[in-house]
Amino acid sequence: MRKLGLVCVAAFVCIPSVTLAPAADPAPLHDADHWINADPPQLLAELAGQIQSLDPEDSRTLARAGHILLRAGKTDEAAGAFKSALQADPKDDEAFVLIAMAYREKKMWAEADEWFARAVERDPKDLDHQVEWGVSLWDRGDRKKAAEMFVKALKAEPKAGRLLYKIGRGID
Numbered sequence: 001m002r003k004l005g006l007v008c009v010a011a012f013v014c015i016p017s018v019t020l021a022p023a024a025d026p027a028p029l030h031d032a033d034h035w036i037n038a039d040p041p042q043l044l045a046e047l048a049g050q051i052q053s054l055d056p057e058d059s060r061t062l063a064r065a066g067h068i069l070l071r072a073g074k075t076d077e078a079a080g081a082f083k084s085a086l087q088a089d090p091k092d093d094e095a096f097v098l099i100a101m102a103y104r105e106k107k108m109w110a111e112a113d114e115w116f117a118r119a120v121e122r123d124p125k126d127l128d129h130q131v132e133w134g135v136s137l138w139d140r141g142d143r144k145k146a147a148e149m150f151v152k153a154l155k156a157e158p159k160a161g162r163l164l165y166k167i168g169r170g171i172d
Contacts, residue, residue: 044072052081059089063098070102078102093122097129104136112136127153131163135170146171 028034029046038046048068055061066081082102085095100115116133123129134149153163 041072041074044068045074045077048072048074048077048081057088059085059092059095060098062088063092063095063102067098067102067105070106091122093119093126093129096122097132100136101132104132104139107140109136109140127157127160127163128166131166132170135166138171 048065051061051065062081062085066078069081070078082099096115096119100112103112103115116136119129130149130153134146138146150167157163
């Protein structure tokens with residue numbers, strides 16, 4: 001948590017000062033033996049905790065932590081992180097995509113579609129959102145809808161290497 005205050009010097013000039021809340025103890029993650037001996041879900045939960053502690057009021061940070069928690073199999077905790085992300089900024093379409101990608105990774109298609117739809121509705125001109133949703137459709141076998149999304153995005157921005165990369169990364 002950040003606190004903003006004012007520090008006034010003798011000349012009565014006020015300059016902002018910032019007090020930051022202490023970060024969570026990263027010590028275990030700085031120990032190679034800990035990495036070697038810990039099981040992946042435990043490590044993922046620790047990483048998510050560290051991510052959250054970096055900026056506990058930033059919607060994208062919270063969505064990323066939720067993504068890692070979902071990968072760790074901690075569905076309830078992930079849902080809590082996603083809820084916190086939305087409370088931090090209910091209009092952050094990038095957070096919506098992070099949430100959708102987390103559900104896509106777990107093959108939770110209905111949830112992924114809901115969040116991709118919200119992201120595209122929030123920012124219909126963002127072609128990256130559409131391509132990521134297309135990758136999700138491709139992943140579940142709906143190549144026709146995926147192809148339509150890919151073609152639409154590539155026609156709108158034919159020389160976008162990042163879109164080609166996202167498509168290429170997502171299909172197999």
